[in-house]
Amino acid sequence: MDLSNVESLRYHWPELVLGAGSIAILMLEVTTRLRARLGEVALLITALALFAVGYTAGADQGYLFNKMIVLDGFALFFKIVLGLAAIGAIWMSTGSRELEGEHPGEYYSILLASTLGMFYMASSTNLLMAYLALEFVSLTSYILAGFLRQKPRGSEASLKYLIYGGVSSGAMVYGLSLVYGLTGTLDFVETGHALGTLMQTPGNGAIIFIALVLSLVGFGYKIAMVPFHQWSPDVYEGAPLPITAFLAVGSKAAGLALLIRFFYPGLSHAGGDGSWVPIPGVDWPSLMVVAAMVTMTVGNLTALRQDNVKRLLAYSSIAHAGYLLMGFVALTDNGLRAMLFYTVVYYLMNLGAFAVLMTVMNGSKGREDMAAFRGLAWRGGALPAAAMLIFCFSLAGLPPFAGFVGKMYLFAAVIEKEMWMLALVAAANSVVGLYYYARIVKAMYLENPIDGDPVIAMDASNAVLVGMMVLGTIVFGLYWTPVVSFADRSLVFFGS
């Protein structure tokens, strides 16, 4: 189906709820006494949006708003992940001590707006719409990253984010304009076909390649792919912790969704039997293989030397972007399924790790260095330490945790295509990764607390969040069929 603007509205409930909610929260802050409860309101709105996503899941697939965005299984999958990421971030925000006394109305309003932008990123199928959604998410993220105005690091983060973001979206829009100039269309699938035809004329390869690489800058920046990753450690460190978690999980997932949709139904076509054939002439898969290897290696090696746990998790999330790209370059349904699966797993373990970090920061006057974890298990923090242990080993890819299963699917995808080099680089990276995750574990369990280290206790609300993440990490590490079949069902791109 291909619906007009008005007809589209009834398939547009999630976005409408988020948009209306975002404005409503601003109003509520001024007009009511709900100021202290706005977090809960935002939580409710996001949950409502998620229900709405579930409601649209029953609907037909098709284009909305004259082919600007699309309603299909793939978009639904990412909307669910993004909605959950927003819920996680809001949940954390309600218990965050750094955010106390800041303007909750603006904060939650912008957070919801950012989620709205991410929903559009997951579902846009038009270059212009994709660019607008990406910029919308970027702009809201700049504000959120610098929300702690008292903190010099926060302003630095925001400014760096803005400058990097501005440059990369500039490059991207230039790339997209070249694509438009060459093809005369903005629709992903149509541009793909047109570029494929153009490639048959000799001499077009170079310009198309430049256009694609420039577009890639924007996507790469969103998922923190090397060399477009430099913003992320500083922004992760300077932003309020719930926002760091939101960027690490949500922003990355949204970027990934856009990347997949641009390159898969756009610049390649399904070749039957589960494989994808890229348009001839432009060798983007090889380019991405190199990017994947470099991204995971740079992320891991730099993470080794970090003493600030927030920065460490930032570099680790760069490394995980590299792992995720393993599924991207396999050019198979299995590869895509592995990426979707890993996105879910990554959400669980990374958000969980950030939630534990918040418990530690709350309990130790905002300290976020490795020493703040020293002997955590032996000074009241047995539960957060045990949870962190599970998240760390899951991030390192050890069974019986979900991180291992996710990684196994990614490895399987590249090994199926016999990409041995990439598999070996990723294998070596897994070992490096273990070293720095084990450093956190070592600090928590093998080191003894020093006099004066505060007693850390997890508050109930955070404990519930962490508990759910732990549960997911363990259960999906032992029995993951539901997630895989959900990912499988979601591999539906309308219009390709």
Added chain:
Amino acid sequence: MDHLLSLMTFIPLLGMFVVLALPRDNAKLIKITALAFTIPSFLLGVWLYQNFDRSLVTMQFVERFQWIPSFNIQYIMGVDGLSVTMLLLTALLCPICVLAAWEIDKGVKGFFALFLLLETGMMGVFAALDFFLFFIFWEVMLLPMYFLIGVWGGPRREYAAIKFFLYTLVGSVLMLVAMLALYFTNDPHTFDLMVLMDKAPTYTRAFQSWAWIALFIGFAIKIPAFPFHTWLPDAHVEAPTAISVILAGVLLKMGTYGILRICFPIFPLATQDYAFWALAALGTWNIVYGALCAMAQEDMKKLVAYSSISHMGYVMLGMATLTPQGINGAVLQMFNHGTVTAMLFLIVGVIYDRAHHRRIDGFGGLASVMPVYTGIMTIAFFAALGLPGLSAFISEVLVLLGAWQYNQAITVIAASAVVLTAAYMLWMLQRVWLGPVNEKYADLPDVDMREKIMLVPLAIIVMILGVYPHAVLDLMNPTLVALNGIVRDATPAVAALQ
């Protein structure tokens, strides 16, 4: 007994949850509970020993159900003559180790919970017949081991723990890659080891070669074979006694077990190609190198650790020969080394508990101070140096018999190393137990009841197997002869047709 193997594997895991639920300060209760949850596996092991059909070469007590159908991952447990031997060794050593850890007073609950988890991992590795399941159990052992060394170990425990962890993980990721490659090579894709074995003739030589090497590195780290051995002395020196026993008694065997279970039957051609350099030559080098290093040690535990490296060399040599004697000798040596080295580490532990150091030159004349202890020690030491009439002699002779048919030069070198073994063992014995009594330790108490309970059964097994090796050999002989035949008779012609 439909679920015998699952019960043996998961009863300790149940024990872990029970231990975790117990109150933290009741150390005695925790210890008794931990012991109580290792005993059923041992008793089931005894039953298994009685009821194992020694005439079959196929898998017995097989359990199978679909775990993740979309990826064709199955839960398959089963034992043949090779794994039943190792399973029994594990079931035997675990209760003994709980006793050996009885004196632990720091973080008792955590220690025993992790120990029980470790037991589940070990049992699972030996019983799993699905490669994926095998891998999970293999990795599950890492985590408890890291903490058991890292939290309850000696002064350099953090270093030793992470070194152990990283070394093993290098092997694991290579194993993961090879495992997935194997999975995709077959159509339909499967992790079922029995199917993978049946399909062995269809794998090309090139694929066999590199997959063999990837798996071999993973297993060699565990054995540990030179040059991947450096984690072992560190881990042993820092680990508490009970963990050293498990490490030397069971974990090292997983390396050679993995080679026999996976590399041999699934990649027979590659095994033929690499047997000489990777197993025979490297094994002999292990024997000599380990013995020479052991000679130079001043710490008793480090000496025993290096002696393990040396003794595991016989296992590698034995299986490389591709003769029935050699391969039987190798697996018998795995069992015997498990019991003998366990005794050695327990013996060192006994003295460390009393004197709080392990320097070989720090004692003297212990024989007159602790007579019973010395008697038990003598059995272990003479078994370790290969005295006829004790268990290790039989397995080493079998290995050398096989090796003689295979390569006489190597056999001569390996056999001469027995002299080195005798030298470091007797030298340590002389310095610690003989000579004038060190006044500082003139009134050390002799072994108590608990220590007797853990040492005497092992001593009895060592003596029985010295005169009646068939008690164990009969279990494994048919399986190993068949396995040997598969590898020896594999021909490249079949693969070339594919």
